[in-house]
Amino acid sequence: MTEREKMLAGEVYCAVDSQLIADLQATRGVLHEFNSLHPSETQRMKEILKGLLGFVADDDFIINQPFRCDYGKQISIGRRFFANFNFVVLDEAPVTIGDDCFIGPNVSVYTACHSTDPVERNTRQEWAKPVTIGNNVWIGGSVTILPGVTIGDNVTIGAGSVVVGDIPSNTVAVGNPCKVIKHV
Template sequence: MDDREAEVLDRIGRGLLYTESEAAFQNPRRRADLIFEYNSTRPGATDQRRELLERILGSVGARTVLLSPFHAGFGSNVHIGDDFFGNVNLTFVDDVEIRIGDGVMIAPGVTLTTTGHPIHPGLREDFRRFSRPIVIEDKVWIGSHVVVLPGVRIGYGSVIGAGSVVTHDIPPMTVAMGVPCRVVRPITDADR
């Protein structure tokens, strides 16, 4: 890695702006062909699908179910724990890491995006952007058509209601929903 690449990676790591051209040296880490192959496999080809997931993702736990199709910018920046269930049309915009804990369930049509763009149009040339990691802790359930934005952490055991746009961290053991997503109540023993 040369000095310029190291400087760009430093900016990316700090959530600062960078351009498509500056980050092009990372393109070999993209897994688009493998994702296409995964999405083309038969649902019953479990061994083949598992082998592909292990090649696509940064790490993948035991007993993982990821229904087709799914999409990812890289794939290699996604880390999934044990006992994960991802329903159809899950999209990972993983310019930086997305870390998903154990026992997480994600409904259809969810987007996890680590990347955003500047508000001012003069700053968006060459697809200038910023990226911040997403963390989804253990036992989280994310409802259909949720969008999780850059830098968000969703705490242990939380539930995110369908159609929400998660712009800020969600504390553990809460139900949150809305646009923007807000905590509406704690999860208690009464929910058993």
């Protein structure tokens, strides 16, 4: 298997593999073009994002500049998607976002995992776990979503939360670590 194939399979892979580095650089070039556009160039922004992201359900989406991701191709967005300023997605594994999702400013979604052992971590070996966000979800500003998390449908995540585990459908969750505080 290539390092990319290992990455996508959730296996340990070498993060400094030359092909992965080339892919990261190519994505950064596309993001530079996107983030440099005048805000009035909405049609060109959508064209760029449709070429970058793995799946875009419809044309009724907005991702405000600046936007950052690692590869783009592992990101899927549903219908009527909105992401505010400074949306960051480290998409070494799939990131699947449902319909009618609203992402506040400064939200980060991480799929990359690293060893807590410093010697092991310095080998640049890592692995990735997918993140899934259901339908009708509102993620408040400055939320961080960690690898392997699934957020159900009809969920609100309060601003500043750190989501370390799954959040069930029809709930409001807040805090660090993020916990359900209300069922809706």
